[in-house]
Amino acid sequence: MFSVRKFTIGLALAGAAIAGAAQAGVVVSSSGPSASQFPAGKKIDDNGSITLRDGDTVTVLTGGGTRVIKGAGVHRLSAAGESKRSTFAVLTRQRSASRVRTGAVRGTGPAAGAAERSPNLWYVDVSRSGTMCVASPEAVRLWRPGGDSAAVYKLGSGGQSVDVAFAEATRDVAWDAAAMPVTDGAKYSIAAPDGGSTNEVNFVMLESVPEEPEDLAARLIEKGCTNQLELLTSAMS
Numbered sequence: 001m002f003s004v005r006k007f008t009i010g011l012a013l014a015g016a017a018i019a020g021a022a023q024a025g026v027v028v029s030s031s032g033p034s035a036s037q038f039p040a041g042k043k044i045d046d047n048g049s050i051t052l053r054d055g056d057t058v059t060v061l062t063g064g065g066t067r068v069i070k071g072a073g074v075h076r077l078s079a080a081g082e083s084k085r086s087t088f089a090v091l092t093r094q095r096s097a098s099r100v101r102t103g104a105v106r107g108t109g110p111a112a113g114a115a116e117r118s119p120n121l122w123y124v125d126v127s128r129s130g131t132m133c134v135a136s137p138e139a140v141r142l143w144r145p146g147g148d149s150a151a152v153y154k155l156g157s158g159g160q161s162v163d164v165a166f167a168e169a170t171r172d173v174a175w176d177a178a179a180m181p182v183t184d185g186a187k188y189s190i191a192a193p194d195g196g197s198t199n200e201v202n203f204v205m206l207e208s209v210p211e212e213p214e215d216l217a218a219r220l221i222e223k224g225c226t227n228q229l230e231l232l233t234s235a236m237s
Helices: 004-020 085-091 213-223 226-235
Strands: 025-031 049-052 057-062 065-070 073-076 123-125 130-134 141-143 151-157 160-166 172-174 187-191 198-205
Touching: 025 213, 025 226, 049 065, 057 213, 057 226, 085 226, 130 213, 130 226, 160 172, 213 226
Parallel strands: 123 141, 130 198
Antiparallel strands: 025 057, 049 073, 057 065, 141 172, 151 160, 151 187, 187 198
């Protein structure tokens, strides 16, 4: 016989399990007098709170998005807001470079007053140096801000180099994995056209990509992939 009491208890237990499984947020940056108490990578219970002093600013990333907490007082981490799950899914999508139409994929322009950012976490920004975390080498592409004019960059390593051509109005192109393999510890230089600046990228391989934004942020912090951490933090704001 159906029991309303048992059904109600079951719902309560399920709700408790969900609440108990609340993900922790991760600190992605902090400044101020209490900064040493909130180093990058520190986990904070999603239902917990933090105590700050005057001049403190702590940026925390959770499954629900990025939150900047500042000012003296006790601050609860949990806060209602628009879900960022779809943003996270798009940002971390991994597609084989061979399945992307070269010369036809363009990044979306930035909002008024905002800096343009890469649309994908696994795209190498040719305008920045740094460590690049990668889980699927075949998903790596080169991305450039702007992109109104055609341009040729030079990708090099160990005395060898290949030209990478961006067509007019094109933001991203495939990485030449045959000529320049994407492997753990591989280092490459990216020279801008016409004798412009040269940036360096150092690849670090990930065994897998965490499914939760805060877990991925913690992995990026651990591996020193600061450019991708900044992109993830910004996109989830």
